[in-house]
Amino acid sequence: MRVLRGRAADIDEDRAVTDHMVADAAETGRPAVRVWTPHRQVAFGRRDAREPGYDTAREAARDRGYSPYERRTGGRAVAYTGHTVAFCRAEPVRELRTGITERYEEAVETVGAALADCGVDAEQGEPDRSFCPGTHSLSADGKLVGIAQRVTQGVARLGGIVVVRDHEAIATVLDPIYDALGVPFDPATVGSVARARGVEPPAVDPDAVARALERRLVGDATPTVEQVA
Numbered sequence: 001m002r003v004l005r006g007r008a009a010d011i012d013e014d015r016a017v018t019d020h021m022v023a024d025a026a027e028t029g030r031p032a033v034r035v036w037t038p039h040r041q042v043a044f045g046r047r048d049a050r051e052p053g054y055d056t057a058r059e060a061a062r063d064r065g066y067s068p069y070e071r072r073t074g075g076r077a078v079a080y081t082g083h084t085v086a087f088c089r090a091e092p093v094r095e096l097r098t099g100i101t102e103r104y105e106e107a108v109e110t111v112g113a114a115l116a117d118c119g120v121d122a123e124q125g126e127p128d129r130s131f132c133p134g135t136h137s138l139s140a141d142g143k144l145v146g147i148a149q150r151v152t153q154g155v156a157r158l159g160g161i162v163v164v165r166d167h168e169a170i171a172t173v174l175d176p177i178y179d180a181l182g183v184p185f186d187p188a189t190v191g192s193v194a195r196a197r198g199v200e201p202p203a204v205d206p207d208a209v210a211r212a213l214e215r216r217l218v219g220d221a222t223p224t225v226e227q228v229a
Contacts, residue, residue, distance in 0.1 A: 001221035002032035003214065006228035011039045011067055017228050018088050025090035026154035031221070035087040035214040036228070037206050038080045042177065043071040045132070053180035060176040073150040073157060076132045076183055079173050081166040083206045087111075088159035089217050096151050104136050107147050107158055112138055114213040115145070115162075118204075120196045129186035131174050132161075142167065142191020164209050165201035167192035 004021055008014040018034060025032045042061040048054055049070055057077065058068040066079060080086065089107075093099060108124050115122045115138065122144065126137040131146070138145035144167075147160035163170060171187035178185035194204040 001218055001223050002030055003218060003223040003225045004032065004034040004228055005036065005214075005225060007036050007038060008228055011041055011069060014038060014228075015069070021088070022090040022155055022157050025092055026152070029092045031092060032090045033088070033214060033217045033223075035085060035210045035217065037083060037210065038086050040066055040080060040082045042066045042068050042077055042079050042173065044068060044077045045071060045075045047075060048077055048181055051181045051183075053182060057177045057180040060180055061173065064173045064176075066173055073148040073159060075134055075148070077174060077177050077181070078132050078146065078161050079170045080161070081169050083164055083166050083201075084170070085162040085164055085206055085210050085213065086159065087162070087210075087213055087217065088157065091156045091158065092154060093151065093156045096153070099156070100149060100151065103149060103156055103158055104147065107149075107160070108136055108138065110216045110219075111145055111147065111160070111162070111213065114209075114216040115140070115193070117212040117216070118193055118197075118209050120144075120193055122196070127186070127189040129184045130189045131170070131178070131185060136160075140191060140196035142189050142195060144191040144193060144196065162209060162213065163190065163192040164206045165192050165194040165204050167195050 122140040136147040
């Protein structure tokens, strides 16, 4: 299995790395995994872009030092602080309409096991008025994981976000954004690995969380590690 580590020099190049990884999996039939900490940004979903307050929401992100971007997968806006872990698994598929539920269920179990490795007992589900509301979430003293999936010709792209720390910072930037988008949001529902463990944020290393998640996503496969330039 191909495993990519690290991030590119800027947000556009970094997004291109993941896109190329997914395209390569579709072309070669070789699965791939990437777990990393993206640059500081707010990634908006396609539904957000159709809301009347979208421009206001993007400006709210910029005002707080977060670059606004629109992503291809997932629902509502999510924030990355630079310590937030993102993950993506590209799995070659033959049928577009089969295996979706099974992949989601496997992902919830896999990410939950990785959190347990990090000392967090998380459960599937989320509080009301959470960020990026969705069925495939994990919570422990607040929502700390969201999972999304997109299936295109030849490949299933399954990924998500793990809030390692900075839950207060994420809540602060998302509050005016969700208000502008007209989406119910309670800042108190944002969780993190640090919050679930009851420790100060510096005590939780995002890279350690990323490697734990990477190990679980790779599973029994033999990894071939590539460093992102």
